[in-house]
Amino acid sequence: MEKKSYTFEEIKQKLVNYCVYQDRCHAEVEQKMREFLLIDEAKEEIILYLLKENYLNEERFTRSYIRGKFYIKHWGKTKIKMNLKQKQVSERLINSCFDEIDDSDYEKTIRKIFEGYYSKQNGLKEYQKKTKTIKYLMSKGFEYEKIIDIFE
Template sequence: MLQKPSFTVNQIKRKLEQYCIYQDRCHKEVEQKMKEYKLIPEARELILLDLMKDNFLNEERFAKSFARGKFRIKNWGKQRIVRELKFKDISTYNIKSALKEIDDEEYHTTIYRITENRNAVISESNIHKRKQKLIGFLMRKGFESELIYKVVNEIVSA
């Protein structure tokens, strides 16, 4: 049976610093990573405090970059971003702060653009079924229902 190599607390701390440098992380992700090293609770706390003190781990920064990235790259709506951040145990304050990173004008432009693109590839001639498919798509993306209905009605009726 292969034995996992053992590391000192400082070596684990360096590994976690690299983990946080590579990409912004939330506490939950770092704690999950620490479980792999089977640390005692005192060592976990010490490492977490050091990572926060040295600004390797910053939940507000993580939430903001997460929201910007998921919106710009994956075209997620605010509801999906909020749901995913809550799943990562991000505080309500940090979630609100993260949503401010999304420009309202850019948000509306994006929902119109992805709706038009999706509408162009749907091969449904029945207008009601076409609308239902678009609504379902935008709901999964996490956009607000009032906005979805407004955009779908403007695009499909045109």
């Protein structure tokens, strides 16, 4: 199948639409630009345009990502941070945006997940149920210290 060729303005509009659809980080936009085989100057011009017009905003993306992954997917801070680093978001920005998660909501979520998962463990000894539940919470990205603080 032959790739369709686009003008610079068409590519720019496609990338605007890509950013408008949902918040994107720089790495996602650069990945999308690779599909169009642009020269470096064109890539730079498009990135600058997206930044200037506020279609591309790394802080807004990070805050939105943190809210979504915590409040919808119920991920812990460790897993969120790891995924944002894979998207090449700076650690300083990630740490400054974690205020999107309320501490009391964080504890409530750990408790809710712990109680739900713990109660489903049938036919196991008490320590096995607890160990399995703690491992599950850690796989969701919650910190071991926080889990233990809440349940000890």
